[in-house]
Amino acid sequence: MRSLLKIEWLKIKHYGAFKILSIFFIVGVVLTNYIVFSVNKNIIGNINTAGLVSSFNPYSFSNTWQTTSYATGFLLILPALLIIILITNEFSFRTSRQNIIDGWSRQEFIEVKMAMALIISVLCTLLVLITASVFALFSGTDFSLNGFDHVGYFFLKSFSYNMVAVLVSVLIRRTGFAIGLYFIYLGAENIISQLLDVWSMKLRSDHGIDLGSMGDYLPMNASDGLLTFPDNPLKSMAKSALPTDYYWVVIGFVIIYLFFFIWFSRRRFMKSDL
Amino acid sequence: MAILSVENLSKNYGAIKALKGISFSVPAGSVFGILGPNGSGKTTLLGIVMSVLKASGGGYKLFDEEPNDAHRKKIGTLLETPNFYHYLSAVQNLNITAAIKGRGEDDIDRVLEVVNLTQRKNSPFSSYSLGMKQRLAIGAALLGNPDVLVFDEPTNGLDPVGIAEIRSLIKKLSQQGKTIIMASHLLDEVEKVCTHVAILKQGDLKASGNVNEIFVHEDIVELAAENIDQLDTVLNEMQGYTKKTKDDGTIQLYYPQGQVKLDAINSFCFNKGLTLNHLHMKKKSLESKFFELTN
Known part of the structure; x- marks a missing residue:
């Protein structure tokens, strides 16, 4: 696998889109978190002084892991976009054919792409780790690993987004269509998810049946659902109406979906003509 | 191997x-x-x-x-x-x-x-x-x-x-x-x-x-005379070619590669009282061979 990854690196290290998207993502992560940080400090902070809600700092230690993971999660579309471009490029340049002709097996080709998706997820998670730590250092609170599980959820979300990108690329093969389908699917699933969430709330309030937020059981919303903004005084007020968060059920769904994405992408690439 | x-x-x-x-x-x-x-x-x-x-x-x-x-x-x-x-x-x-x-x-x-x-x-x-x-x-x-x-x-x-x-x-x-x-x-x-x-x-x-x-090679001789039907009859008596075709006022004779003697054909016809007004040897075109093989 190491030699395969080295070859992937040869393919991307001189690629402009790779560099640009990477820079966008890194700058985006810092900026997004800074915005959340500063909104909280300047606006919520002002409400605080009016004495409406009690003091809350989303970037203090223990809160920082959850806040950074949640805020950064909105940018995970960028690495997914990069993966779609890298894989569909192979189809439009027909290098997917040439790599096999030159001696790779189909299995090696698809597995190294998945390994890339995994590595990108790990790198994004590391970035979250660094960003969360740096912002928290300014909070003046003591270091704590409480709530660190949210960084793990972030990794699951990132890996899910990237594996859907792999699947869409292998299925569609054309860059524009693949990106289009990715966004359409993301949007469509969000709408369905919201409807399911409303239904979940109704079930709970009208019939006392608490199945959790069922919108979180869909392929991409599962990993979205794991990441939320930290509990705070404003959020607590609304919480009583919401169904329970069954974290373990959602994590179970995320892992099942991940296995499905991996299995299906692999099967598709192994069986089809190139 | x-x-x-x-x-x-x-x-x-x-x-x-x-x-x-x-x-x-x-x-x-x-x-x-x-x-x-x-x-x-x-x-x-x-x-x-x-x-x-x-x-x-x-x-x-x-x-x-x-x-x-x-x-x-x-x-x-x-x-x-x-x-x-x-x-x-x-x-x-x-x-x-x-x-x-x-x-x-x-x-x-x-x-x-x-x-x-x-x-x-x-x-x-x-x-x-x-x-x-x-x-x-x-x-x-x-x-x-x-x-x-x-x-x-x-x-x-x-x-x-x-x-x-x-x-x-x-x-x-x-x-x-x-x-x-x-x-x-x-x-x-x-x-x-x-x-x-x-x-x-x-x-x-x-x-x-x-x-x-x-690709068995063939040479083709194309000939014509004033009276093409008479030429056709005369050529029936001649030996050596493998196939004869006729179109648009010319007759084509097919020979195995390298076996054509144009002067012999000419004198054969002349001896039979026929004067040729056209005698031409052409290599079989590759395209026609290609069509023949793939049709």
Whole structure:
């Protein structure tokens, strides 16, 4: 696998889109978190002084892991976009054919792409780790690993987004269509998810049946659902109406979906003509 | 040893049968031409052998063994189009090819020289002309000096000088004892460089074997006289030709290669009291032979 990854690196290290998207993502992560940080400090902070809600700092230690993971999660579309471009490029340049002709097996080709998706997820998670730590250092609170599980959820979300990108690329093969389908699917699933969430709330309030937020059981919303903004005084007020968060059920769904994405992408690439 | 043996290979695209149970084998050291018109299944056949397409039936062997990835690493292949990363230069692209093949990293400068791309070796692939792209693909196939080469339409997109260069390159490689499998729709190309040939038409194998056996050469004599019907009768008495046809006021006589004596034909007719007003020997055109083989 190491030699395969080295070859992937040869393919991307001189690629402009790779560099640009990477820079966008890194700058985006810092900026997004800074915005959340500063909104909280300047606006919520002002409400605080009016004495409406009690003091809350989303970037203090223990809160920082959850806040950074949640805020950064909105940018995970960028690495997914990069993966779609890298894989569909192979189809439009027909290098997917040439790599096999030159001696790779189909299995090696698809597995190294998945390994890339995994590595990108790990790198994004590391970035979250660094960003969360740096912002928290300014909070003046003591270091704590409480709530660190949210960084793990972030990794699951990132890996899910990237594996859907792999699947869409292998299925569609054309860059524009693949990106289009990715966004359409993301949007469509969000709408369905919201409807399911409303239904979940109704079930709970009208019939006392608490199945959790069922919108979180869909392929991409599962990993979205794991990441939320930290509990705070404003959020607590609304919480009583919401169904329970069954974290373990959602994590179970995320892992099942991940296995499905991996299995299906692999099967598709192994069986089809190139 | 057979470099490649194909056994009853078939491929369907839905209802379309691209290959209909084809069998032949490529002897070591041969220049093996796969000849056929567009859409006859040449690229499909090579695509299956190179593992990028899945066969619908039958099978093939490489080097007398069940095919595996290591076999493909030992073969230099240009299939259909030059396939490279557009944003990388020739050298960067060949580095990837060499890394996948596991050999040839120290061979990059040599192959670029062979295909005349040294000057442009650091320009991105996207800036190349069609002919340069094709030459880079041939260069990539030559990387690591493999003993077996597969070229699918190698002279596609090349100018006349480029075509001549590639043909002489193929001849030179053949003299070094390499086995070359070459698909082409150009009969002339196959005839000039190949030792063996398989002829495909609409997925069927029409003929395969030694080039000299498949392309039996014929000379054609075209003649005419004032009274064409009388000429026709007179020629019935003449010996030596294999076939006679008549059209548009001329008669064609077919002879085995090198056996025509125009003066003998002329004096034969003259002695029978007929004066010819047209007597002309022509080589059978390659196109007409091609049509004959594929119709």
